[in-house]
Amino acid sequence: SHPHVCLSGAISPSELTGMLTTRELTNGFANRFLMFWAERSQILPFPKPTPQTIVDTLANRVLEIIRFTGSDQPERRDHLRMELSAQAQWRYAQLYRTDLNEDQGSEIVNSMLERRAPMLLRLAMLFALTDLQTRIDVHHIDAAMAWMQFATASVRYVFVSAADEAKLAKTLELSARVLTFLRERGQATRSQINSECFRGKVSKPMIDASLETLLSSTPPKITVQTVDRKDGAPGAPLRLYGLAKA
Helix, strand or coil, X not given: CCCCCCCCCCCCHHHHHHHXXXXXXXXXXXXXXXXXXXXXXXXXXXXXXXCHHHHHHHXXXXXXXXXXXXXXXXXXXXXXXXXXXXXXXXXXXHHHHXXXXXXXXXXXXXXXXXXXXXXXXXXXXXXXXXXXXXXXXXXXXXXXXHHHHHHHHHHHHXXXXXXXXXXXXXXXXXXXXXXXXXXXXXXXXXXXXXXXXXXXXXXXXXXXXXXXXXXXXXXXXXXXXXXXXXXXXXXCCEEEEEECCC
């Protein structure tokens, strides 16, 4: 009863992308794993061993942390309560509203990173415990965020091709331009976005992709409503885009 399971593994990018199905990438299974890209930085036929003094120092440090957390007494449950300092709460809230929910421009990448926020808190908690304290401070949040940024870059590197990466970057750039345009103008039809925001120089698929990105963000950054044409003019109703309420 009360199991606590931790999985750690290593796999090549080709094997990972080949074995994971699209369903597993988007149904909440794959994003339970925090993924980091790792590679050899040198090719050494005879690597030097780590000095024993360093090994002993690290071992003693780990033992100190285990004793502090009570991990050597598995029969005890819920005996160590963690808390965030007021400054850490503010910093986490700031990141939660921005980086931790930032749209990556790809359904697969967004799904893979859906658990960024809780994973950041868990990492920050571990960093606090390695400092032998039960209070999570701002520098623990920032250290955890650095790891989450690397995890985000790792997922994009593995699951997004170079061509897709360029397309996603362009889509996000166009989305930002649409937001700026709507802030200044208030509302606009798709035709007005094309002619006034992009000066008619952006293709229809890219405009559609940028609008879809803004509409599908969590929460949506823009809204769209259908309105009749003025004076009963013929044609399909107009789609009117505007900023979503904060």
